[in-house]
Amino acid sequence: MGTKKSNKLYAAAAALAVTASAVAPGLTADAASKVTVKSITAPKSISHYGGYTFAVKKLSLPKTVKVLLSNKKYENRSVKWGKVSYDKKYIGKYQTISGTVSGTTKKASIKVKLNNYPVDVVEPKLAPVAVGEKLNLPSTIDVKYKDGKVIARSAKSFNLTAEKTDKAGMMKLSYNYMGKNSSIKGSIAYEVKVAEITNVMNEIKDDMLSVSADVKYPAKDAKVEVLVYAFKDMTKEPIKVAAELKDGKLTAKSGELPAGTHAFAVKVGEVVSPAKDFVVEAPMVKEVKAINAKQLQVTFNKAIDKATVVDEDGTLKSGVLTVATVSGESAIINTSSLSSLSEDGKTLTVSTDSGFFGGKYVATLSADAVKTKKGEFVAAYSSSVLSFEDTTAPEVKNVERIDSSKVRVYFSEPLSSQGNWTFKLSNGTTVSVTPDVSNILKGYVDLTIDSSVETGSEITATILGAKDVAGNLINPNPSTVKFTKGAKDGVKPVVSSINALGLNKFEVKFSEEVKNVDVTDFSVNGTALTASTGSVAQDSSDKSKYVVTLNTALVPQANQTSVLANVAIAAGGIVDNTGEEFVAITKVVEFKADTVKPTLVSQEVKKEDGKEYLYLKFSEKVTKAANALDALSTKQVKDFVTTTNTADLDGASDDKLVAVGSEGKEFKVALSDVTFNSAALVQGAEYSVTLTGFSDESTNALEGTVVKFTRGSDSDTAKPEIVTAQEVSNNDTIQIQFDRALDGASAVNKANYSIDGLTIDTVTLLPGNIVELKLVSGTNTLSGYRSLNVSNVKSKDGVTMAPTSKNIDLDENVKPELKSATIISNNQIKVVFSEAVDSSLVSKADLDVFVGSVQEDETDPDFAVAPVGPAGANTEFIITLGDALTATEYAQTITVKVVEDANVNSIITDAEGNKVKVGTVVVSK
Structure with a gap:
């Protein structure tokens, strides 16, 4: 223990240390105080x-x-x-x-x-957006953390500022991402774009302009249209054609336009594409050429009125076309030349009446002779010198099944000779097939398979020596074609597509035409449809397409505009036309609310029963609003004077514009019931009506669409009547005489004629208002009266006849044929016909006997043919050969060939005058 002195010393030292510390901070307290x-x-x-x-x-x-x-x-x-x-x-x-x-x-x-913390926001690259449309924001945004990991965070946690798309330009969305004790601020760039119009294409068809274009970023609710500047006059108000924009593709189709050079531009909202020129041609001949030695083909640029080029009998109209031979073979084209107009009305095919093309020629089309379907004359035309030499061999083009026992063999050109035909099964057995060669100048042969041939049999036809008009043999020679009798085609029908047409409809497209389709074949989400819950209808133009309608529409969930549903089609009932069964299928289909506005697809003035009707066809089923068609804005042009007023397309009672068919897509109104400024339409005046007042099933309204037409005149409304109906020339032909000129298309429509129990093969309109019916040979097995039924035939003015029945006396038309031939001795053959024939007409000129390929000499006085039994009608005959058969001859194939006697009055016939069928039978031994 220290002394007091020591303690005092320590105290003094401590005080000194404190003082020193204050004076000199670098000196530690420890040193001073020893603490x-x-x-x-x-x-x-x-x-x-x-x-x-x-x-x-x-x-x-x-x-x-x-x-x-x-x-x-x-x-x-x-x-x-x-x-x-x-x-x-x-x-x-x-x-x-x-x-x-x-x-x-x-x-x-x-x-x-x-702890791990965010260091960066990976700002997403946003897709450009159209003006007025909603920005497509991602649901998550990536955030990068200090440890290198990238984690997707909900976009809601970024406190994004409101988007702006009301004008075009580069825009930004500000954000503030708040993590745990962290805040990252920044902005996300996006672009608001004006509409981009690219790949603008156009086509002119039937004087109408069709336009298509690719469109990106159309402004919300932007109006889409095509602006047409007539004759390229950009100073005048353009014709505005409503367009449709669907899935980025714009399409539009104008009304008819006059001949000349015009311009058009595509307009989407306020964006207009550069103008493009297009030309509507005046009616003219585009080309004349010989397509083979028999036929000349004239191609027009517009659909031609058939009545101005082809007569009612299927020959060339007088004063239409001439052909001058410059050198070589003489080819005669005149009013007897068979002529036809293609379905589109643009190709006229004319056959020579005599001679054939093999040299140099000049073709001339007369002025003011040929009219288009719109009544415009085709300009006169004279070809340069046409050179043609037919060295092309005819070929089999294709085989078409007419029905289970009849096929049609088409050739590449008309034939002058059908050559020889043989028909065999795959095992080499010869079968009975009858060729109808009456139409070889039309380029086809019909083959009727005999009832004795089993269903499903494959037949090979061999054609030897067939020639065209110039004499060229068929290539290859011989040629073969195969066909099957009445068999299933081996291809099961399938569904090509199922597309929703709104929330209550879907369209089913099959791979081919089918039948037995019923609403109960369909189910939605496992529930089969019934007649009380839905319906099904076949498309009027595409027979392989069906539209199924649900009586109760599907309902999307909240904030959704579509519904995914399982659509199933059951097997069992649906088959194709050959009986192949459909295989069941289920597909997931998205049903969307319909927001597409209906459009006017076509407009046309037609004549029916002598009256002019305006037809309006829409893109989908529409309904007309009450009183909506009473005062449509309309422009009338007559003698270059333009008058603007209103037109009434529906009459005072709103019942003049009526639906055509049951689909609700097409309407018609008699022009005599349409008024302009409360008065009847003026003949020869052109009217441009701005059509509104229609809406589809989803209440989407038709936008104002200009309908343009010219008022003609109504015609004679008298109905055509039958004067006489009778069998003529042979048992296959019936001629019907009418009291007035007929509309050719309806007169030759086979569906307008029927005969109880019989089958009509062809219908031909002859001069003098005569319709000729050809029965299928061999189908009338009984003679007697039959009921001939005729309906829907129209006069040349379009007036439909009243349905008419006539009792006519018809002979049976089953042709006799050689059924068998048998050797009964070394110099005699017995032949048997299918029915009794006139013995007086059976001679050695009708029956040729071949041993191998060598014909027996019929000039031998001992060669004879005689009936078995008394004179008159017989079925059996004996052929006596000039010489007895040798053993070598007997070992060969022996055949009997029925030929048509050169003398028409000596041809073998039965009791009703039916001519024998030509053909060959192998002789039994």
Whole structure:
């Protein structure tokens, strides 16, 4: 224990140390007072979020630490810490940070844990958006963290500012992403674009302009149309043609336009494409050429009125076309030349009446002779010198099944000779098939398969020696074709597509035409449809397409505009036309609400029963609003004078414009019922009516569409009547005499004629208002009266006859044929016909006997043919050969061939006058 002196000394030293410390801070208290820091209490560890740059509250270490002094007292001393590392290797781990403590050399330490924190927002690249449309934002945005990981975070957590798409340009969305103790601010760029119109294409057909274009970024609810500048006059108000924009494809079709050079531009909202020129040609001949030695083909640029080029009997109209022979073979074209007009009305094919093309020629089309379907004259035309030499061999083009027992073989050109035909099964057996060669100049032969041939049998026809008009033999020679009798085609019908047409309809497209389709074949989401829950209808133009309508529309879920549904079609009932069964199928179909506005597809003035009717056809089923057609804005042009007023297309009672058919897509109105300015339409005046007042089943309204037509005149409304109907010339032919000129198309329509129990093969319109019916040979097995039924035949003015029945006396038309031939001795053959024939007409001129390929000599006085039985009608006859058969001859194939006697009055016939069928029978031994 120290002395008092020592204690005083210590006290003085301590006071000196304090004073020295105040004077000289570098001098430690320990040195002065001998009180030392025994230990440092470590602060609590720290767990920090947010890093440094983006931290809302920065990392803060304690400013002091608690120390234990040597005098056993505690005090807080200031501390200066080392640097915290933000390197990613420390993320999620504790790092120890050292600190320098005031008044001691001892070090303090603290543990700091840096939790993972966001360091960047991966700003998404947004797709451009059209003006007025909603920006397509992602549901999540990627955030990059300190440890290198990228995590998708909900877009809602970014506090995005409101989007703006009301005008075009580069825009930004500001964001502030708030993590735990962190905030990252920035912006996401996006572009609002004006409409882009590319790939503008056009086509002229039937004087109408069709336009298509690709459109990107159309402004919301932008009006789409095509602006047509008549005769390229850009100073005048253009013709505005409503367009349709669907899935980025714009389509539009104008009304008829006059001949000349015009221009058009596509307009989407306020964006207009550069103008493009197009030409509507005046009616003209585009080309004249000989397509083979028999036929000349004239191609027009517009559909031609058939009545101005082809007479009612199928021959060339007088004063239309002449052909002058410059050199070579003489080819005669006249009013007896068979002529036909293609379905599109643009190709006239004319056959020579005599001679054939084999040299040089000049073809001339007369002025003011040929008219288009619109009544415009085709300009006169004279060809350059045409050279033609037919060295091309005819070929079999294709085989078409007419029905289960009849096929038609088409050739590449008309034939002058059908050559020889043989028919065999795959095992080599000869079968009975009858060729009808009456139409070889039309380029086809009909083959009727005998009833004795089994269903499903494949038959090979061999054609030898067939020639065209120039004498070219068929290539290859012989040629073969194969066909099958009444067999299934081996191809099962399948569904090509199922497309929704709104929330209550879907369209089913089959791979081919099918039948037995019923609403109960369909089910939606596992529930089969019934007559009370839906209906099905076949498309009027595409027979392989059906539309199914649900009585109750599907309902989308909240905030949805479409419904996904399972559509199933059952097997069992549906088959194709050959009996192949449909295989069941299920497809997922998206049903969307219909927002597409209906459009006017076509307009046409037709004559029916002598009256002019305006036909309007729409893109889908529409309904007309009450009183909506009473005062349509209309322009009338007559003698170059233009008058603007209103037109009434529906009459005072709103019942004049009526639906055509049951689909609701087409309407018609008699022009005599249409008024302009409350008065009847003026003959010869052109009217342009702005059509409105129609809407589809989803209440989408038709936009104003201009309908243009010219008022002609109504014609005689008297109905054609039958004067006489009788069998003529042979048992296959019936002629019907009418009291007035007929419309050719309806007169030759086979569907307009029927005879109870019989089948009509062909219908031909002859001069003098005579219609000739050809029965299928061999189908009338009984003689007697039959009922001839005629309907829907029209006069040349379009008036339809009243349905009429006439009783006519018809003879049976089954032709006798040689059924068998048998050797009954070494110089005699017995032949048997299918029925009794007139014995007086059967001679050796009708029956040729071949041993192998060598014909027996019929000039031998001993060669004879005699009936078995008394004179008159017989079925059996004996052929006596001039010489007895040798053993070598007997070993060969012996055949009897029935030929048509050169003397028409000596041809073998049955009791009703039916001529024998030519053909060959192998002799049985």
